[in-house]
Every structure is written in C-alpha cells, then in structure tokens.
Amino acid sequence: MRARLARHGLTDLADRLEAGLRLDFDDGVRLFRCPDLLAVGWLANRERERRHGDRTYFNHNLRLEATNVCVASCLFCAFARLRPGDPGAYTMSLEEAWDRLRRRAAEPLTEIHVVNGLHPDLPFAYYAELLRGFKRIRPDVHLKCFTAVEIAFFADLYGMTDEQVLGELRAAGLDSLPGGGAEIFAERVRRKICHDKCDADRYLAIHRTAHRLGLRSNVTMLYGHIETAEERVDHMLRVRALQDETGGFQAFIPLAFHPDHNPMRKLPPPSAADTLRVHAVARLMLDNVDHIKAFWIATGVEVAQTALWFGVDDLDGTVQEERIYHMAGARTPEALTVAELRRLIRAAGREPVERDSLYRVLEPAPAA
Ligand code: V47
DSSP states (O other), rough: OOHHHHTOOOOOHHHHHTTTTOOOHHHHHHHHHHHHHHHHHHHHHHHHHHTTTEEEEEEEEEEEBBBBBBOOOOTTSSSSSHHHSSSTBBBBOHHHHHHHTTTTTSSSSOOEEEEEOOOOSSOOOHHHHHHHHHHOTTTTTTEEEEHHHHHHHHHHHOOHHHHHHHHHHHTTTEEEETTTTTOOHHHHHHHHHOOOSOHHHHHHHHHHHHTTTTEEEEEEEEESSSOOOHHHHHOOOOHHHHHHHHEEEEEEEEEEEETSTTTTTTTTTOOOHHHHHHHHHHHHTTTSSEEEEEEEHHHHHHHHHHHHTOOOOOEEOOOOOOTTTTTTTSOOSOOOHHHHHHHHHHHOOOEEBBOOTTTOBBOOOOOO
C-alpha cells in the first residue's frame, strides 16, 4: 500500500495520520481528487479499525414524520407540501402519532427519531405534548427529535430564544437532536438549494447551545448535487471546529442526494464510488467525531455494507416507516429487522453491536 500511496503523493498525509496529526483543508481536497479510491479507503479503514476494530453499531429505532406541511422550499425535497390541504399534505393528530409507538408495544425499540416539516400553524404545545405522550407510553424510550432548522423555526414563530425552545422541549422529554438540516454549510450552495431556512451559523449555534444544555446531537451533510469538493471539506471543517469546542456530536452522517420528485430531478444521483469516498474522507477529516454513520436508507444496503470498509462504523438502525427518502425515490426497504441488520453486517465481515442512542452497548437478546 505504501507504494500505492506514494504514487498518488499521499505518503506525507498517511504519515501524519499515523502520527495522530490533523489533516487540513488542502488534504481534504486532495483526498477527494485522488483517483485511487482504494488508497483513500485504506487510510479511512485504518482509522476506523484503530477506533472500533470490527465493531459496527446499529440501534432499534422508529422514524416518525408527524407532518410534511413545510413553509421552506428546499430544492432537494420531495417530502414537503407547502400548505395544509395541498395534495399529499398530512399532519398527524397527537393520538395518531402516539399510536405509531403504541402499535410497536411488543418491540424492544429504544429510540424514536422525529423530523417534521416547518408547519406554520401548529402551536408549540403540539410538539411538547408529542414528546410527553411518547414518554408516558414508553418512559425509557430515547427521543431524538427536531433538527436545528426546526428549533430555529420554532424560536422565530413562537417568539422564543433558541435556548428557551431547547430548554422547554428538554423539559418535555427531548433527549438529543438529530443531524438533519445541515445540507451544505457554504453560503453559495445554501442560497441556491435552501435559501429560506436557517443559515449555517445558526444551525451550528443551536447545536452549540444544545451541547451546553447537555443534549448530544448528530450532524449530516447532503452530498451529490451542486456542491464542490472544497465545499464538502469546508463543511467537515466547520463541524470539526464546533466539536473541538463542545465535544457534543456523536455521529457524522453523509446523506446521499436522491433526485426523484423534486426540483433538482435533472441531476444524477451520486455514484457508489462517490458515496464510499465521502464517508472515507469524513472519517479522515473528523478526527474528533467518534462515529461515521452510513444511512443505509439513502446509500442502499449493499453500498452501506461496503462502506464498513471505508471508514463507517455505524448503520443507523431499523428505521421503520421512513418517508423523506422514499418520497424522493429510494428503493431501499422501509425497515430492516434487527436480525437482518446483524446478518448484513456479518456478511460484510464485521461484528454487529446493538447500541442505544448514546452508544452504550446493549447485550444481545437471549436466543428464543
Ligand atoms: O435534512 C431531504 C435530507 C434530511 C432529500 O441524525 C434528502 O441520526 C437526499 O437528517 N435526497 C433528514 N437527502 C434526514 C436526516 C437523518 C437521517 C438519518 C439519521 C439522522 C440522524 C438524520 O434528509 C434532511 C435533508 O438533508 N433530504 N430530501 C433527498 N431528496
């Protein structure tokens, strides 16, 4: 491998990684431009195995999108409907939302992940009560709910500060924030693909506040549309800088752009090679983030399995009832069982480890 790295001018970069030194902006761009995907993957895999060995984390989670009514006009989105009553628009009553959990009373799920549209008319009490109800039904369930974009929207709509919103939702049962809404932080891209939702600084400020209040969070990057290699690296470095301050991010999740049924449908989807490279570069640049997650719904199951050799150590979870990607053309299943997740991780040559939302390892259930 050394000869191969030398051929691509990556020896110095490999040596710095081996010495535990940080990569910089130019290194990131070089990794994106290097034609030898396997050389980049080998470096990322070395970091992955140094941290996690063969361990590959997943959890047993339920996805819930309580409303798709959304005042934002993100060009990549196939899920949102502008107004209540528009064709395909829906908003669950609290009872309907709670029923999604009640129906799964027999399942040992540990997390509910809630992401919604930015609904202009619902009262704040809807969201607080949504969380309270989930905890009444299942007091031990972890509530990973509302992206920073939703938190910013609530603050503006209800005349509260970001901190007040986070504080009140935490009091109602919020346990952590998911990473959605980050897209690409660069102003040039945001102006084009999601100009009317909170900007990068506010997104990061909300995560900073959440971390200060003791909430952990994830952070995502939507790739494979109009962004450049430089903008991808810039995105990762902004995450790394905040993580240096707070240490509150648990996982970085690259999200593969899906082009069906949205205004950017003329763009091709990212290739498997690009997907593997993005996850690998993330592993190498984000030396202070513990986990790189491949969201199998977005990457496809086979590419997610392969990514376990390109820096990835986490496959999200069972993800029942996902809509955002399926409305944008994802052909992946809507859910995997725990047994299927374990099998596909083993088939990729890795060791499955069920975790809770804070990456505490759960003992495997005794065989029936
Ligand atoms: O913010 C929307 C993305 C995100 C499309 O925190 C699209 O554990 C691709 O953030 N093509 C929501 N992406 C999903 C998300 C997420 C997923 C898995 C785990 C976690 C976590 C968070 O979905 C949005 C947006 O970036 N998205 N439409 C699309 N057409």
